[in-house]
Amino acid sequence: MTPVEEVNERVTNLAATQRQDAHELYVRYEDAQDDQALLRAQISLLTRERAQEARIAALEAQIRALQRDVSVLLRQRIDDGDRLTMHIQHDHDRYRELERTRDAKR
Numbered sequence: 876m877t878p879v880e881e882v883n884e885r886v887t888n889l890a891a892t893q894r895q896d897a898h899e900l901y902v903r904y905e906d907a908q909d910d911q912a913l914l915r916a917q918i919s920l921l922t923r924e925r926a927q928e929a930r931i932a933a934l935e936a937q938i939r940a941l942q943r944d945v946s947v948l949l950r951q952r953i954d955d956g957d958r959l960t961m962h963i964q965h966d967h968d969r970y971r972e973l974e975r976t977r978d979a980k981r
Contacts, residue, residue, distance in 0.1 A: 882966045907945045
């Protein structure tokens with residue numbers, strides 16, 4: 876396998892992994908939004924009953940935790956994208972160096 880084919884295969888594998896990770900993050904994000912909507916509905920019901928103030932506080936804390944989780948997942952997705960870009964650039968630089976070395980030997 877040539878260096879170009881190796882680089883292409885690695886980039887293809889990294890891109891597939893990135894797509895899979897991004898899909899998982901989107902699924903988790905959608906689940907978190909669904910959970911958040913459910914928790915907001917529960918808070919509304921408990922507020923109308925007024926006897927459940929402690930429960931309301933707990934549900935609000937869960938919403939904040941979900942929002943933090945979503946924020947972490949989104950940052951992770953951005954970090955993963957940055958790592959993929961850096962890796963692709965590194966492989967590209969290595970390929971260019973191999974080309975320069977080969978051309979210098981000619």
